[in-house]
Amino acid sequence: MFLKIAIKNIVAYKRRSIVTVALTCFTTALLVFASAFWDGSHNKMIESAVEIYPGYLQITQKDFRKIPSYDNLIFDARSVRNALTKISGIDTFGERFESFVLFSSREKAVGGMFTGIEPEKEERLSRLKKSLKKGEYLSPGDHAKLYIGTELAKRLKVDVGDVLSFVGTGADYSFAADNVTVKGIFQTGLFDFDASAAFVSKSYFDYIMAAQNYATHFIVLPEKPQDVEDLAATISRKLGSEYQALSWQKTMAGLVQAMKVDSIFGYITLSIIFIVIFFVIMIYTLLAVFARVREIGILRAVGTTPSQILRLLVLESVLLGLVSVVAGGLIGGALAYYFQLHPIVFPGYEEQFKQYGLAASAMPAIFSLSTIVRDMIVMFVLTVLSTLYPILKVNGYRPIEAIRHV
Amino acid sequence: MKIKHSVLMLLCLLLSVGHGFAADTNAIIKRVEDNLNGKTAFMKFTMMVKTKRSERTMKMDSYSIGKEKSFIKITYPKKDKGITFLKIDNSMWQYVPRIEKTIKIPASMMLQNWMGSDFTNDDLVRESSISDDYEQRVVGENETEYEIELRPQEDAPVVWGRIIMAVSKKYFLPTVVKYFDEDDVLMRILSYQDVKKFGQRFYPTHWVMDPKTFDKAGHRTTVNINEAVFDEEIDGAYFTKRALKRFSK
Numbered sequence: 001m002f003l004k005i006a007i008k009n010i011v012a013y014k015r016r017s018i019v020t021v022a023l024t025c026f027t028t029a030l031l032v033f034a035s036a037f038w039d040g041s042h043n044k045m046i047e048s049a050v051e052i053y054p055g056y057l058q059i060t061q062k063d064f065r066k067i068p069s070y071d072n073l074i075f076d077a078r079s080v081r082n083a084l085t086k087i088s089g090i091d092t093f094g095e096r097f098e099s100f101v102l103f104s105s106r107e108k109a110v111g112g113m114f115t116g117i118e119p120e121k122e123e124r125l126s127r128l129k130k131s132l133k134k135g136e137y138l139s140p141g142d143h144a145k146l147y148i149g150t151e152l153a154k155r156l157k158v159d160v161g162d163v164l165s166f167v168g169t170g171a172d173y174s175f176a177a178d179n180v181t182v183k184g185i186f187q188t189g190l191f192d193f194d195a196s197a198a199f200v201s202k203s204y205f206d207y208i209m210a211a212q213n214y215a216t217h218f219i220v221l222p223e224k225p226q227d228v229e230d231l232a233a234t235i236s237r238k239l240g241s242e243y244q245a246l247s248w249q250k251t252m253a254g255l256v257q258a259m260k261v262d263s264i265f266g267y268i269t270l271s272i273i274f275i276v277i278f279f280v281i282m283i284y285t286l287l288a289v290f291a292r293v294r295e296i297g298i299l300r301a302v303g304t305t306p307s308q309i310l311r312l313l314v315l316e317s318v319l320l321g322l323v324s325v326v327a328g329g330l331i332g333g334a335l336a337y338y339f340q341l342h343p344i345v346f347p348g349y350e351e352q353f354k355q356y357g358l359a360a361s362a363m364p365a366i367f368s369l370s371t372i373v374r375d376m377i378v379m380f381v382l383t384v385l386s387t388l389y390p391i392l393k394v395n396g397y398r399p400i401e402a403i404r405h406v
Numbered sequence: 407m408k409i410k411h412s413v414l415m416l417l418c419l420l421l422s423v424g425h426g427f428a429a430d431t432n433a434i435i436k437r438v439e440d441n442l443n444g445k446t447a448f449m450k451f452t453m454m455v456k457t458k459r460s461e462r463t464m465k466m467d468s469y470s471i472g473k474e475k476s477f478i479k480i481t482y483p484k485k486d487k488g489i490t491f492l493k494i495d496n497s498m499w500q501y502v503p504r505i506e507k508t509i510k511i512p513a514s515m516m517l518q519n520w521m522g523s524d525f526t527n528d529d530l531v532r533e534s535s536i537s538d539d540y541e542q543r544v545v546g547e548n549e550t551e552y553e554i555e556l557r558p559q560e561d562a563p564v565v566w567g568r569i570i571m572a573v574s575k576k577y578f579l580p581t582v583v584k585y586f587d588e589d590d591v592l593m594r595i596l597s598y599q600d601v602k603k604f605g606q607r608f609y610p611t612h613w614v615m616d617p618k619t620f621d622k623a624g625h626r627t628t629v630n631i632n633e634a635v636f637d638e639e640i641d642g643a644y645f646t647k648r649a650l651k652r653f654s655k
Contacts, residue, residue: 070457109510
């Protein structure tokens with residue numbers, strides 16, 4: 001009975017219905033899509049920042065993070081390796097030894113990072129292999145073969161096949177130097193990284209830098225990246241207090257913070273839009289309801305109770321709200337889904353992205369049903385709330401007043 | 407002969423004490439620099455680098471003319487034998503036999519440690535330019551020593567915020583040098599001990615560098631001068647880039 005009347009009324013007051021539905025639908029779609037895009041792009045940024053090189057989980061000697069010197073190395077890499085193989089939830093792990101050396105080609109001498117890696121494991125742990133631009137990636141037994149960043153290669157004016165030298169300090173503080181051949185050149189897109197990093201296989205590094213059984217850190221790829229914090233806690237417990245296992249949320253706290261701030265500013269912008277729309281809907285409802293004051297007065301006069309009228313009017317706005325929120329959710333969801341498959345590319349912004357250490361300029365949205373439903377509920381509640389004031393106001397009239405209302 | 411010399415010494419001492427209060431700080435520093443560098447110097451020295459985990463010993467020969475030019479050759483351990491360094495004014499090159507290459511140390515590497523020790527490349531290149539780069543002021547004096555404060559000239563390319571140098575009145579040689587950073591935090595202490603006489607010249611033969619930064623806890627570098635010859639003619643051929651390779655053998 002109420003439903004019928006409500007639907008009849010909705011159809012009868014076409015303009016009000018269309019405007020309300022259109023506004024709410026648009027806002028819902030906007031909110032749904034914006035959340036999907038922010039979440040998606042933030043995930044993407046974090047993912048790319050984490051996966052290019054730093055890794056999801058790092059294990060170091062307990063003081064290394066504070067004082068990254070040769071005094072605070074992992075001095076027994078074997079025992080760490082053994083302990084890690086016994087922990088479940090680990091997909092792959094590998095060790096690295098980072099050092100700072102002077103690279104020298106015929107043309108120039110440039111300081112940079114000289115790092116020993118386990119090439120076969122690094123394939124899964126980082127994007128180093130995928131970033132290959134020219135030549136070949138390292139293989140485990142490589143002796144005196146270098147995998148070098150594009151910008152560093154450019155500064156040294158070397159190409160694949162060229163020989164360059166490095167001079168540095170071995171793990172025992174002794175003098176270390178050798179000639180190495182460029183095997184491959186990589187480009188991750190992170191300018192600073194590409195301009196300073198070069199890699200050799202760990203076996204060669206150990207030999208030339210006197211680093212047998214030493215490592216600066218281990219990188220762990222969890223089976224489930226979302227459980228990385230739990231895994232870090234487990235590893236910390238199993239390895240004991242001599243070591244420190246930290247997830248990317250800790251090692252890259254700056255980036256995580258930046259993403260949060262970005263989201264907050266996004267939501268602030270959106271809520272300003274919402275407030276405006278909230279009032280627009282309220283005013284429209286107010287106008288629409290007041291146009292019907294006489295009708296309501298007559299209803300009252302023939303014996304309809306105020307609560308019945310309240311129910312009728314609220315039902316109308318609930319119906320309108322439902323229709324528009326569902327429609328908006330569908331549109332927003334469809335957009336989110338589309339842009340998940342086809343990431344938005346910001347061709348002009350690559351430079352700016354790089355400044356923030358972001359290698360990706362294609363930002364996908366993320367299609368998450370729970371987020372979409374959450375946004376739809378928020379919008380629905382807001383729409384219904386915005387109609388309550390006008391409804392209560394008009395219901396406050398006495399029948400005679402209402403009928404005479406102009 | 408011996409008596410004659412003592413008298414001369416005494417005279418010197420009296421002279422310097424007499425000048426004490428009026429002594430121009432700059433003159434003190436100049437004398438210290440001259441005493442440390444000599445007109446020319448040939449030295450054989452041993453450098454011991456102690457870290458938390460290990461202790462290493464290196465031996466080297468050094469040839470220098472004044473404070474502008476010097477040439478150092480590593481003679482021990484075998485692994486590093488033949489590595490040579492050449493310093494001319496503010497530039498530094500090194501030759502590494504293993505890679506058969508001469509490398510100019512770029513400015514960005516100047517603060518890296520030298521041969522794994524607690525000395526930096528910058529120390530080798532710039533240690534002696536105190537009289538040019540710093541403003542000097544005597545801030546204290548007792549019977550045996552002056553205490554001189556060195557603050558960098560406005561646009562001097564130096565790494566220290568302040569240096570406090572104790573200078574022996576007897577020898578006009580530094581005894582303890584304290585290095586502070588821009589925030590006036592003590593970074594390291596270099597002490598010169600065991601002054602011995604080589605020919606006509608007195609020279610500290612035992613140098614100890616104690617870094618004070620927390621990342622270098624437990625580190626110490628000691629230099630012992632085993633042999634020194636001052637003010638003898640040194641072949642100018644040592645101070646060319648070609649010498650790096652030539653005298654490496």
